[in-house]
Amino acid sequence: MPNNASNSECLKVQGALIVDRQLVVENSWRHLATEEEVPETGSVSVDLARWLIEKSQLIARQAPVAVRLVASDDVSLLQDDLDDIPMVVLDMVSYVDGRSYTHAYWLRERYAYSGDIRIIGEVYRDQLNFLERVGVTQFELAADQDLQDALQGFDEFSVLYQPSADEGRNIFSRRRASD
Amino acid sequence: MYQYDHFDHTLVQERVAEFRGQVERHLNGELSAEQLMPLRLRNGLYMQRHAHMLRVAIPYGLLSSKQMHMLAHIARKYDRDYGHFTTRQNIQYNWPELKDAPDLLKDLASVEMHAIQTSGNCIRNTTTDQYAGVAVDELQDPRPYCEMIRQWSTLHPEFYWLPRKFKVAVIGAKNDRAAVLFHDIGLRVLKNEQDQLGLQVLVGGGMGRTPVIGKVIREFLPREHMLSYCEAILRIYNLYGNRDNKYRARIKILVKSLGIDEFRRQVDAEWEQIKDSDLLLKGEDFERMQSFFSGPDYVAPSANAKNGIDRVAKWRALDTRFRQWYDNNTVEHKVDGYRIVVISLKEPGAPPGDATADQMDHIADLAEQYSFGELRVTHDQNIIFADVAQADLLELWKKLDSQALATPNVGTLNDMICCPGLDFCSLANAGSIPIAKQINERFDSLDELYDIGELKIKMSGCVNACGHHHAGHIGILGVDKKGVECYQLTLGGSAEDDASIGERLGKAIAKEEVADAIDKLVSVYLQNRNKDERFLDTYRRIGIEPYQEKVYA
Structure with missing residues (x-):
């Protein structure tokens, strides 16, 4: 994708992070590949398969361990472990695959998960608003995003028609209440 | 009909602003064509064979006169003076420019309309009974x-x-x-x-x-x-x-x-x-x-209106064209003294479901005058005035007739459902509109059409079935055989309570032979039907073989 020269002053950082709608320059989490050894220190995420096999060692580890789910993973497998997981990472391998949205929703609404939910992978400005609504709190943006502009992606809509894992309410109960 | 409150207005306006930003980012080079694609789709904007196509939502097919005037305005300002009403009770424009799409959507928002989720892998416009209420x-x-x-x-x-x-x-x-x-x-x-x-x-x-x-x-x-x-x-x-x-x-x-x-x-x-x-x-x-849907204030026919009703009755007896229109294009209404009027968008020779900007304006004015300012789009790609006083029918007919909108073919074989096909659609394997024309030309006698009675022909230019061919009494599916347009016929489909999926007649036939084949299918029906039996019922009774023998003889 060509960048227009007039936008050269925009801040574009590979793997930049938004937490609570603020840009965070330092990203302290490492997402470990399947074969990669777990280092002794530093915050890391591991995939679901590794978590299920090694969870007792991982829980005992001194530094934080997050669990990473791809769209095809079964989020319910984490149900009983959520108290021991400081963050769930949803890996959006393809942004047109909407399963991660339901994963986030279930984590919040069905399993009452109160830790952080971070989205990584194909994360673009135009998905931020919806991702936040289903319960995502941290956003690792795909490369080449204009970060200042991306922050505006949260504020596109002031009206919500339906409840989700946010303060959105059923528009009909809202109208009822405003009578 | 439903009226937006401040929530609805705000949401639609914010949606226009969001899309305007997305298009600007694309035109500035910040958003690639590939990244824009799913975003524009969810605003109704497709890339078609020749140009973009924009599909506007008409929720459950209901429109006010004011909205219909806006659709005419859009056809003039952003398109080539016409639009295409679809089987999902929406309207499509075939020639808008991407850069104009945000302005087009803004114009729509001013009359409580939008194109949100009219395409893409999401929840689409909800459809319903054209005679609702x-x-x-x-x-x-x-x-x-x-x-x-x-x-x-x-x-x-x-x-x-x-x-x-x-x-x-x-x-x-x-x-x-x-x-x-x-x-x-x-x-x-x-x-x-x-x-x-x-x-x-x-x-x-x-x-x-x-x-x-x-x-x-x-x-x-x-x-x-x-x-x-x-x-x-x-x-x-x-x-x-x-x-x-x-x-x-x-x-x-x-x-x-x-x-x-x-x-x-x-x-x-x-x-x-x-x-x-x-x-x-x-x-x-x-x-x-x-x-919001409580209906208009119907009035019991006055003494004056009774004269009108008498005149309608008299004209029905005297004027064949008016009688044909009344019998075919009007439907019983739940309130005495009213009828439902169906405006055929199947004028022979014109692409089924198309309306020009002038026709849209004319229809909007007539709806204002004769049907409480509301109209509907049907899934067979016609327009409905739901609440016409019986006494007004003659006058309304004359005005519709003056704009080629009184073709008395509703419910007949010529009232076909037809997708845009190869003429516009990038998915299509074969043309639909030319086949509709071919069939129109073959069946050009109204008396013959009326004798044949209810026969739903539904045609799709490819397997995606936008023309609902599986549910046609006769279904026509365009296929591509080594670069040649051919047509697969099915018989016996229905989308109603007796829903059924059409059965394949046999091998696909050549483009120039479609009307011939339809003619043969109809002749088998006419030879075999019992009194008052529809095409579909005869087919269900006698099975597919007689039709196969005739077409592939």
């Missing part, structure tokens, strides 16, 4: 239910990236005019033995390359749970629908592979979790919504 066989007006589904599904954050598109239809009448058995979710509004209002919920119906008739997932759902139950279905579909193969991605395939009982078990388990959440509706929500 005025049908003699109606139990409940389905439109309040449709509008509530529209709002719930609009920008639903969780269901914006589904495995495939998702379509809901609602019917509230005895006869199914909304094809609820052919939708991802079909809802029938009904009352149970305790006189409670609720819904029969059907799931997993659809056309496309694998036509399937929907199955009952719940016999009676109290209507307060409508949104939570739909949400539970969507959630299970979003998680488990096939995402590897777009031809196996519709919910019908998931329902088929799990079996309806297992699918129901999963949906019900999810529903248990959310049924008493904020999604739970109350009776007053329905009542408030119903108040």
